[in-house]
Amino acid sequence: GEAPESTDYANYFCTYSFIYHQKDMLEDHKRTGSYFNAVMRNRGAFEGRVVLDVGTGSGILAIFAARAGARKVYAVEATSMAKFARELAIGNKCEDVIEVIQGTIETVTLPEKVDIIISEWMGYFLLRESMLDSVLVARDKFLKPDGALYPSHARMYFSPIESPGASAWQGEYQGAMEGWHSFLHAMSSLYDVDLGCLTNEFNKEQADYYLQTAQWTDVHPAQMLGPPVCFKEYDLLTVTLEELKKPVSAAFTLDVVAGGPVEALAGFFDVEFRGSPTNPADHPVRLSTAPDMAGSTHWGQLSFFIHPPIDCGQGDKLRCRVCITRKQENHRLMNVSLHCDVLDPSDMPTGVPSRDLTFQIE
Amino acid sequence: GEAPESTDYANYFCTYSFIYHQKDMLEDHKRTGSYFNAVMRNRGAFEGRVVLDVGTGSGILAIFAARAGARKVYAVEATSMAKFARELAIGNKCEDVIEVIQGTIETVTLPEKVDIIISEWMGYFLLRESMLDSVLVARDKFLKPDGALYPSHARMYFSPIESPGASAWQGEYQGAMEGWHSFLHAMSSLYDVDLGCLTNEFNKEQADYYLQTAQWTDVHPAQMLGPPVCFKEYDLLTVTLEELKKPVSAAFTLDVVAGGPVEALAGFFDVEFRGSPTNPADHPVRLSTAPDMAGSTHWGQLSFFIHPPIDCGQGDKLRCRVCITRKQENHRLMNVSLHCDVLDPSDMPTGVPSRDLTFQIE
Ligand SMILES: Nc1ncnc2c1ncn2[C@@H]1O[C@H](CSCC[C@H](N)C(=O)O)[C@@H](O)[C@H]1O
Numbered sequence: 226g227e228a229p230e231s232t233d234y235a236n237y238f239c240t241y242s243f244i245y246h247q248k249d250m251l252e253d254h255k256r257t258g259s260y261f262n263a264v265m266r267n268r269g270a271f272e273g274r275v276v277l278d279v280g281t282g283s284g285i286l287a288i289f290a291a292r293a294g295a296r297k298v299y300a301v302e303a304t305s306m307a308k309f310a311r312e313l314a315i316g317n318k319c320e321d322v323i324e325v326i327q328g329t330i331e332t333v334t335l336p337e338k339v340d341i342i343i344s345e346w347m348g349y350f351l352l353r354e355s356m357l358d359s360v361l362v363a364r365d366k367f368l369k370p371d372g373a374l375y376p377s378h379a380r381m382y383f384s385p386i387e388s389p390g391a392s393a394w395q396g397e398y399q400g401a402m403e404g405w406h407s408f409l410h411a412m413s414s415l416y417d418v419d420l421g422c423l424t425n426e427f428n429k430e431q432a433d434y435y436l437q438t439a440q441w442t443d444v445h446p447a448q449m450l451g452p453p454v455c456f457k458e459y460d461l462l463t464v465t466l467e468e469l470k471k472p473v474s475a476a477f478t479l480d481v482v483a484g485g486p487v488e489a490l491a492g493f494f495d496v497e498f499r500g501s502p503t504n505p506a507d508h509p510v511r512l513s514t515a516p517d518m519a520g521s522t523h524w525g526q527l528s529f530f531i532h533p534p535i536d537c538g539q540g541d542k543l544r545c546r547v548c549i550t551r552k553q554e555n556h557r558l559m560n561v562s563l564h565c566d567v568l569d570p571s572d573m574p575t576g577v578p579s580r581d582l583t584f585q586i587e
Numbered sequence: 588g589e590a591p592e593s594t595d596y597a598n599y600f601c602t603y604s605f606i607y608h609q610k611d612m613l614e615d616h617k618r619t620g621s622y623f624n625a626v627m628r629n630r631g632a633f634e635g636r637v638v639l640d641v642g643t644g645s646g647i648l649a650i651f652a653a654r655a656g657a658r659k660v661y662a663v664e665a666t667s668m669a670k671f672a673r674e675l676a677i678g679n680k681c682e683d684v685i686e687v688i689q690g691t692i693e694t695v696t697l698p699e700k701v702d703i704i705i706s707e708w709m710g711y712f713l714l715r716e717s718m719l720d721s722v723l724v725a726r727d728k729f730l731k732p733d734g735a736l737y738p739s740h741a742r743m744y745f746s747p748i749e750s751p752g753a754s755a756w757q758g759e760y761q762g763a764m765e766g767w768h769s770f771l772h773a774m775s776s777l778y779d780v781d782l783g784c785l786t787n788e789f790n791k792e793q794a795d796y797y798l799q800t801a802q803w804t805d806v807h808p809a810q811m812l813g814p815p816v817c818f819k820e821y822d823l824l825t826v827t828l829e830e831l832k833k834p835v836s837a838a839f840t841l842d843v844v845a846g847g848p849v850e851a852l853a854g855f856f857d858v859e860f861r862g863s864p865t866n867p868a869d870h871p872v873r874l875s876t877a878p879d880m881a882g883s884t885h886w887g888q889l890s891f892f893i894h895p896p897i898d899c900g901q902g903d904k905l906r907c908r909v910c911i912t913r914k915q916e917n918h919r920l921m922n923v924s925l926h927c928d929v930l931d932p933s934d935m936p937t938g939v940p941s942r943d944l945t946f947q948i949e
Pocket residue numbers: 238241242250251279280281282283284285286301302303304306328329330331344345346356359
């Protein structure tokens with residue numbers, strides 16, 4: 226297969242060629258353990274079969290599949306990490322079964338179709354990095370008609386939360402604006418140059434960065450002001466690449482059970498390994514990235530801070546619409562817009578103003 | 588002019604489109620003040636002249652030139668920051684004189700040749716970012732035969748230093764390797780997968796990152812174990828683009844006056860505004876990034892840590908050869924190799940082993 230296009234390599238692929246980055250993912254044992262369980266508890270689905278690992282990285286999932294009895298595993302990796310995956314297969318005595326191919330899945334050819342595609346493609350808030358596109362390309366090119374995808378399903382969630390991060394980021398933003406005004410003064414007094422006409426633009430730039438960029442957080446369940454609500458579900462066997470590339474547009478209602486200022490929406494996801502309709506998994510497995518007392522996976526949750534927070538009473542609801550679109554300049558990043566109406570327990574407006582919020586996922 | 592090529596934009600140009608980044612440079616008053624002084628103290632060179640500002644960013648240097656009486660200033664900026672430079676020229680009542688052109692200097696056309704090219708192109712250790720290439724392209728395309736470059740000269744220096752950073756980075760590296768061994772154990776015990784065959788590669792990756800990557804530091808003069816030595820000089824009016832693209836290869840000797848373990852070489856630069864041979868500056872100005880009690884410019888100094896340190900007695904010398912080459916995958920970054928022989932005050936080997944060191948400038 227071919228190497229990635231060079232801008233995409235600079236923007237996305239390059240960090241995956243480092244062992245420390247693969248290690249960060251490998252040692253997320255909630256993540257790696259879910260894939261291990263999904264494979265090992267469903268050996269029946271793998272024994273004697275042909276498997277494709279899309280984005281093999283270190284090769285770990287390919288090794289799991291080989292250990293579960295796969296006849297053949299094609300392990301495709303776009304970066305030079307492929308060379309290490311090859312060594313790992315040898316070091317773990319799976320080199321008869323695992324064939325590592327370096328190149329993008331979009332450009333490789335395989336000698337046969339496969340029974341199972343396994344891939345760990347999820348990014349922050351599920352879709353960041355847009356790697357699911359590549360998995361669907363692989364599915365459409367290589368998966369047998371009644372083949373299975375591991376995982377088979379994915380869901381996206383929001384939960385209303387309180388968050389100390391909200392005022393921290395607000396503080397950073399205010400600090401940046403205060404710094405700006407001192408800077409204007411210095412430039413005027415040292416050089417007699419007036420940069421005041423840039424104030425609005427600088428303000429916007431800093432607000433985008435500090436207030437409107439979704440932030441990686443490890444949210445504690447106690448921060449949740451209401452239960453998670455699923456606003457999007459994917460059946461990975463049937464969703465089309467065309468549907469995936471369209472904006473994610475959904476309406477959902479969050480119960481703010483606890484009441485209180487809603488300082489952010491926490492966004493997260495889960496995936497499930499249910500097998501396929503013709504070959505359901507004996508032991509389905511679910512990998513969730515919801516807030517967890519034991520601490521988050523490496524994905525954390527993405528917190529979308531709301532400035533100022535939304536005043537809610539106990540039992541109030543946020544009736545929301547979300548729209549997630551890919552950035553024009555970099556399809557691996559996203560823009561998110563949210564509209565929230567504030568309703569009381571009997572679905573009447575509370576009088577708290579509706580909110581239109583825009584964010585970026587960087 | 589045209590926009591930058593997309594990979595170069597992702598790797599280099601993109602941060603310059605943010606006001607916060609231009610602000611960081613503007614509020615480096617040792618930097619900005621040197622350019623201000625170079626222009627204002629030499630108004631005679633600018634009055635009634637045509638000036639080109641290569642990489643105008645916010646437009647600050649164009650405004651200085653206009654204030655010094657330039658008849659016309661072409662201010663070329665590759666990124667969307669050009670729009671703000673245009674606003675700043677208007678806000679500072681220089682729009683009659685300053686014409687902002689958005690595009691790379693390599694692709695713009697100007698209606699006339701210019702008397703002066705002013706540019707702030709220097710990166711860490713002078714050459715990081717390789718923007719001098721663009722200034723020389725501009726010189727060859729647009730500078731009148733007896734025109735001047737502001738600055739006109741540049742020099743690169745090393746100084747032997749002691750540095751607490753050396754053992755800090757050594758500690759980080761050792762921590763990473765200890766973490767690796769715990770990780771190997773976990774992967775083996777949780778999944779029965781042996782990642783031992785990656786140990787050497789991981790070790791190399793971590794050593795490259797922690798020990799062999801030149802680090803930004805603010806070196807205090809008290810850390811210098813000997814005076815700075817200039818190992819490379821550029822006359823910016825006469826150096827050719829071809830010469831610039833070749834490796835920088837030089838021999839130099841560092842006097843380790845104080846003696847002691849040499850824990851790093853600190854690399855830095857200066858530039859001078861001497862005007863041109865036909866029009867020398869009335870008041871030459873020098874901008875130095877050498878270690879300074881008052882604190883560094885935003886360039887700091889790049890510290891090249893030596894593990895283990897080199898044992899030197901008082902008055903010993905390090906006879907060095909340096910070779911600086913551009914990285915193949917990204918010409919804006921560098922590889923540096925250093926060879927050091929350890930000599931006593933009478934130029935005899937001290938018995939301390941010679942060292943061959945390789946570094947990257949990331
Ligand atoms: N289109 C594509 N073709 C091939 N590899 C891809 C790809 N898109 C992403 N990748 C690779 O997919 C990997 C995703 S990270 C997952 C790594 C490994 N399978 C594990 O579970 O630990 C990265 O190594 C990345 O380089």
